[in-house]
């Protein structure tokens with residue numbers, strides 16, 4: 001898929017106020033600083049559609065972008081940042097869980113994890129929660145340019161091993177690097193395939 005059109009639609013903290021249209025939707029989420037904004041900019045071929053920032057936890061809203069006028073890309077707030085207050089964390093959890101529980105248009109989530117790190121409890125807990133709530137997701141490993149291919153393979157296998165302790169099947173995954181443009185076609189091709197399936201069914 002080529003992204004020919006990418007436009008910011010709206011930001012809000014209330015799932016009830018998200019766009020009413022029934023276009024298929026894909027949500028990107030992960031720990032702050034994982035490289036989510038960079039990945040969204042890479043996927044959409046825009047320098048600053050999603051704001052990259054050095055200040056974790058700054059963008060705590062549900063951000064909708066309209067892509068090619070036929071699907072929504074949703075940029076969700078980063079989780080696991082230490083510097084926000086407990087009450088801010090609670091509010092965050094509430095609207096994120098509401099988003100996942102009530103957003104019918106959501107086709108799949110993409111959970112971003114930094115490929116350099118061993119499986120982290122905060123990410124595993126979140127994946128567990130998605131699985132228990134029947135929300136389809138794929139893993140996107142980010143910053144693949146930072147490791148050699150053997151190390152990437154080892155880290156991906158570590159994730160698979162941990163997830164297979166709880167689940168029968170490991171989720172789909174993608175290895176990406178926004179700085180090197182790795183994985184872009186794979187992620188966009190996958191979304192295109194799911195969009196096509198939605199039209200057929």
Ligand code: GDP
Pocket residue numbers: 031032033034035036037038039051052053054056078142143144145146176177178179180
């Ligand atoms: P976000 O907080 O998850 O939106 O993360 P950002 O996209 O703002 O990126 C956080 C930091 O990681 C920034 O310093 C980026 O330059 C860096 N970064 C993001 N993606 C990559 C990547 O693919 N490779 C490398 N080497 N650095 C990256």
